[in-house]
Amino acid sequence: MEPILVPRPKSVRDPKRPVSSLLLAQVKHLREAEKNLPSRYQSGIFSHAIQTESEAARYVQAVTEAIHAAHDDAAAQRVRKAPKRKHVIEIAAVADERAERRTRSISKQKKKKGKS
């Protein structure tokens, strides 16, 4: 079967196309989401002034990327170096050492008392 030809779209990007109600709704959703972001992730774009698709797309990109960045940064912060802890065997060995030193010290003291 011969491939079916798909006409190449003739349209070109229209930077001044008025923003649709759908995109305005998406902007509204993102505006609400942006309020939940820390200040360093704010877009600095006044979304209420958006009038064209281009302007909407610029805002949508900024906030979408900010949300991703905020989550990525939070995930990175969760990976922190654990405090250096001695292993159980090491701890037990140290305890044994300590006990042995105490025993030696006690027996030394006993010997000293015995001599004098």
Place this chain on the structure above:
Amino acid sequence: MTTGLDQLKHIVVLMMENRSFDHMLGSLKAVNPAIDGYIDSDPFTNLDANKNPVKPQALAEFQGQLDPDPDHHFPAVDVQIYGGATGPGRVANMQGFVTSYFHQQEDVGHSQKIMYYFKQSDLPVLTTLALQFAVFNRWFASIPGPTICNRAFAHYGTSFGRVDMDPFEVIEPIKSIYTRLVTANPKHSAKVYYYDAASSTMEVANLLQNQTEVFGTYAQFLSDCDKGLLPDYSFIEPNYSDHDSDDGEAVASDQHPDHDVQAGEALIAEVYTHIKNGPNWANTALLVVYDEHGAIFDHVPPPACPKDTFHSTQVDPGTGLPFQFDRLGVRVPAILISPWIPKGTVVNRVFDHASIPATITKFFLGSYPHVSLREANADVFIEPNNGQGKLANNLLSLDAMRDDCPDFKMSS
């Protein structure tokens, strides 16, 4: 006997924007009378403001015709379905499309364009796929209203009682289909592929804010297709706007009026081609569906349906009438694609977007306790392959893969 259902591992859904069944696929009735579209001898009309009958005509244009964007919010769709009638006992007669569009500009001539549809030759991709695979005669929008709530049904099986476009809250214990899959034991994989960050997703309030890991880009989807790395479930969102991109200029491909319909044809062709030419073709099914009718005419009255768990208040719909989510929205194009589907399949069972999470859940998880009433009652477009499916409803019914599936090629 084994069928294609035994091979299925990946389900992909591409949801386009705002075009009705008759507008996009109505012309196919002349090719296959089993497809419930429109032919010139059909009696369906709408009256215009001068009380003259307006017949559907094959005069739809790719761009520049449906401007202003036809009103597809809940109160306007109510007029379109009921012809303006209110109160108890009213009948869905699909007589209000011209009236509704007239309300926007009070231009009689322009209002008649809401009854235009595309010729088969105008839409070589969509019409070929509809004729070659399985086309649904009765896939309806989930609610007679706009995009955000209809897409919510595709993600959650409900819109949580909302019929408007404002941000909504997910009400526990209902979870998105993505959450169900990735938190299951054993874990499944799921992705929402949006076109790019400048187009993003229409599900911001909950998914994007809280589950960024679910998202990927369209470029990643194409790469995943090519490398055989598709997740178990993929949901693709088209490009919602004209904007600058890394590749130059990105033209909107969602087919929402007044975006170029041919750009959407190119998108559908590209999605299909990458799946077909990739290593997952034999075990993937692709559903191409539209979120709602965009206020464009369709002759089939949406049926009543079981009420949802949630319902809107009298104030919310803007019609003065309470809405119990007991009637579906207007019919939309829906096509299921797989090399295991017999050519020319026409499905007459009733579906809506709640069928999407219902299908994905039952196929991959078997059962899930916390679903909406609408989802619990929704039919599935792919039967679960666990002994609980209805074999008679299996659309992937061939016992051998077809080798005659169409190919598309961009003209130079």
